[in-house]
Amino acid sequence: VILMREARIILPKLDNNGNDLAFAHAALARDLCQAFGGATACDTRGMWVGYDGTLYDEPGTAYDVAMDATEENARALRNLAVRYGQLCGQEAMYVRYACGKVEIVDTRHEAATAVA
Numbered sequence: 001v002i003l004m005r006e007a008r009i010i011l012p013k014l015d016n017n018g019n020d021l022a023f024a025h026a027a028l029a030r031d032l033c034q035a036f037g038g039a040t041a042c043d044t045r046g047m048w049v050g051y052d053g054t055l056y057d058e059p060g061t062a063y064d065v066a067m068d069a070t071e072e073n074a075r076a077l078r079n080l081a082v083r084y085g086q087l088c089g090q091e092a093m094y095v096r097y098a099c100g101k102v103e104i105v106d107t108r109h110e111a112a113t114a115v116a
Contacts, residue, residue, distance in 0.1 A: 004066040004067055004068055004098070005066070005067065005068070005069045005098035005099065005100070006064055006065070006066055006096075006098065007064070007065050007066075007067055007073070007077055007095075007096055007097055007098040008062055008063065008064050008065075008094075008095070008096040009028075009032075009062075009063050009065075009077060009080060009081050009084075009093065009094070009095050009096075010044055010046060010060050010061070010062045010063070010093070010094040011024065011025060011028055011060055011061055011063070011084055011088065011090075011093070012046070012058050012059070012060040012088065012090065013025075013058070013059045013060055013061060014058065014059070015088050015089050015090075016089055016090075017089075021088050024084055024087055024088050025041075025061055027084075028063065028080065028084050029041065029063065031080055032063055032065050032080065035065075035076050035077075035080070036065040036066070036067050036073070036076075037066075038065065038066070039063045039064065039065045040063070040064045040065075041061050041062070041063050041064075042061070042062045042064070043059065043060075043061060043062075044059070044060045044061060044062045045057070045058070045059055045060070046058055046059075046060050046094070050091060051091060065077075067098050068098065069097070069098035069099040070098075073098060074097045074098070074099070077095060077097065077098075078095060078097075078103070078105060081093040081094075081095045081105045081107070082105060082107050082110040085105065085107030086107050086110075090107055091106070091107065091108055092104045092105060092106050092107060092108075093105045093107055
């Protein structure tokens, strides 16, 4: 029996101008599968208050991946959140790590690095 932990990254379905992000979802799914061996996608509805006080309420997709709770896997998942958040013009991205901790990654001030 192989036991792992579940991690999650959420990407909105539309950018902040209402443009479809299907291209980014296809690429993120591919990258997650390459990095972690697979992923499961589920529809979500996220609500939060932005840095400027705007209330957001938008549909998204949650990508769940099974992985070991290592620092290397956490860095790889966080880097994907930064990369896709910036690609899609997001201020922040929701990430739940395999250890169970959650981070709202501020993608405005991060530098994405290569994921092996």
